[in-house]
Amino acid sequence: MDVSWYIVLSALIFCIGLIGVLTRRNPLVVLLSLELLLNAGNLSLIAFSRMWGNADGQIFALIVMVVAACEVVIGLGLIVAMYRNSLPIDVDEMSELRG
């Protein structure tokens, strides 16, 4: 399979994740869509790493996975804190910091 197929697939997954981030209101689903974005980035990093026959891109992908795990931990901690304080689980309602 040509590398370009993987790049196109990664672009498609990125765009689907973008739709999720823009349109969904539940912060849990927004986090899931962010996972889609990060995984699309990972896929293209690994495809390019395969293209050059160089494993540096795979190290990048591993670091991206670490960052994604951190983001999940903090994001889910925020959602649990929102739930404990009986705030609405809705990103549109959380607008206190809006300028």
Place this chain on the structure above:
Amino acid sequence: MQVLEAICFFIAAIFAVGGAIGVVAIRNPFFSVLSLVMHLLALAALFLLLHAQFLAASQIIVYAGAVMVLYVFVAAYVGGVDEPMRPSGPLLTLAPFFAGALFIELVIAALGTGLSQINTEGAEVSPGFGGPEQFGELLLKRFLIPFETASYLLLIAAVGAVVLARRRRGLEHLDEGEDAMQPAPEAAPSSAAESGEPVVAPGAAV
């Protein structure tokens, strides 16, 4: 061999895209999480096709295993409430167009690029490419500083999650004090609104 690889790619790609659409389209967050698990497993298969064996394994263990368990717990804890989509709004209608435009642009950028090898299978790789041995050597020699930084990042995230999610026992009396103070200012506008309503109603009747 070529045909087999293509078949594997297309099956994995269909599952990956289907899982991604499921994440975005399913109303119940719990099933969105399960859909993401399917997406991640398909991605692991794609990683294997790209000779990234170690990453495929860590994708399944770290993502589809640990991270998704966390998601399932929080989805069950918060409650899988079916949320309505935004009833109508500029964002809901514009977002698919924006994403579609971005997709077309990305495809043009990827296929029209001057990279000479993008329409090939990639460079020849040694048998150990993407294995744990190569990973360990790269991480501990060339990428030592990013590796250590990532470990600090994980530590900070773990501490931050504990701080965010714990019950604030030490601050409870402060919270109670705030709660006791809050109703007073809120009561004033509501009583004003109540007293204002009878004034408005006769005016509207007239």
